[in-house]
Amino acid sequence: MKENNSLPLIMMHDVEYVYSNGTVALKKVSLNINKGEFVAIMGQNGAGKTTLIRTFNGLIRPTKGEVFLEGENIDSKTIATLSKKVGIIFQNPTHQLFSNTVEDEIKFSLKNLNLDREEIQIKVDKVLEEFNLEKYRKRSPLSLSGGESKKIAIASIICRDPEILVFDEPTLGQDAKEIRFLVKLIHNELKKGKTIIMVTHSVEFTIENSPRTVLMSGGRIIADGPTKNILTNEFLVEKSSLIMPQIYQLRIELQKIGIDVPKEVVKEQEMINFLNNYLENKTITIPEERL
Numbered sequence: 001m002k003e004n005n006s007l008p009l010i011m012m013h014d015v016e017y018v019y020s021n022g023t024v025a026l027k028k029v030s031l032n033i034n035k036g037e038f039v040a041i042m043g044q045n046g047a048g049k050t051t052l053i054r055t056f057n058g059l060i061r062p063t064k065g066e067v068f069l070e071g072e073n074i075d076s077k078t079i080a081t082l083s084k085k086v087g088i089i090f091q092n093p094t095h096q097l098f099s100n101t102v103e104d105e106i107k108f109s110l111k112n113l114n115l116d117r118e119e120i121q122i123k124v125d126k127v128l129e130e131f132n133l134e135k136y137r138k139r140s141p142l143s144l145s146g147g148e149s150k151k152i153a154i155a156s157i158i159c160r161d162p163e164i165l166v167f168d169e170p171t172l173g174q175d176a177k178e179i180r181f182l183v184k185l186i187h188n189e190l191k192k193g194k195t196i197i198m199v200t201h202s203v204e205f206t207i208e209n210s211p212r213t214v215l216m217s218g219g220r221i222i223a224d225g226p227t228k229n230i231l232t233n234e235f236l237v238e239k240s241s242l243i244m245p246q247i248y249q250l251r252i253e254l255q256k257i258g259i260d261v262p263k264e265v266v267k268e269q270e271m272i273n274f275l276n277n278y279l280e281n282k283t284i285t286i287p288e289e290r291l
């Protein structure tokens with residue numbers, strides 16, 4: 001596919017999708033995503049998030065409307081071609097893993113990229129090291145823990161070096177260390193100019209990491225904009241069955257004792273800095289009527 005830098009990397013225009021049982025999963029969805037963006041897709045279960053991201057590599061073909069990748073309509077392109085550009089890491093890694101060993105899983109993923117055996121081996125070794133999976137090389141992917149098999153699913157996509165990485169709920173069931181690994185990996189890929197799209201329910205993850213949020217409900221995009229504006233809006237958060245980020249809840253508590261936190265303070269570190277500064281030269285006087 002040829003480069004077209006003046007257009008958004010992904011363009012969806014009035015996309016509708018109806019499953020064979022009649023469920024309307026996407027209704028007139030239009031969305032543009034630029035190269036290098038990190039976009040979070042949020043919304044309650046059944047909102048259409050997974051259906052939407054599956055249109056990006058042709059796994060789901062719109063019933064109506066079009067999807068463009070680098071300015072080209074993808075309707076005539078095969079999943080195999082599209083998968084070289086768009087790597088999707090599915091919600092349940094066991095649906096994605098099927099080889100006998102971790103090493104074979106990565107090797108399989110590198111097939112059809114026109115690489116010779118030696119190049120494949122180099123890539124396999126590199127990704128196993130990067131992901132600290134060397135010790136599992138000969139193990140069956142399905143014999144590993146949920147967190148580890150998720151890591152293998154991610155490794156098997158990353159090794160193909162796709163332009164666009166799409167994660168479907170990668171933070172689900174991950175512990176703090178696994179989430180830190182994911183954050184590092186995402187920021188690394190963004191530095192290389194990659195585009196990241198992430199379906200997640202984690203408001204804390206989104207507010208800390210993703211500048212833009214797309215909110216879905218009932219097969220539609222109900223809001224699209226800066227994360228700090230969307231996830232601090234009570235109406236939108238409520239409508240999507242999300243929980244307000246803790247920082248925002250803290251802001252409300254602080255307001256009750258007379259501390260007005262500036263609007264631009266949304267991340268944990270920004271709040272810590274603000275409070276440290278504030279307490280350095282002020283005493284909190286608790287007004288009776290505000291408690």
Ligand SMILES: Nc1ncnc2c1ncn2[C@@H]1O[C@H](COP(=O)(O)OP(=O)(O)O)[C@@H](O)[C@H]1O
Binds near residue numbers: 020044
């Ligand atoms: N294979 C399927 N067949 C029929 N309906 C489906 C299928 N997959 C999802 N749906 C329905 O489509 C709607 C959107 O689902 P989905 O895209 O999975 O939402 P989300 O990822 O936001 O939870 C839901 O009503 C869901 O029940």
Ligand SMILES: [Mg+2]
Binds near residue numbers: 049050051091168
């Ligand atoms: Mg889903």
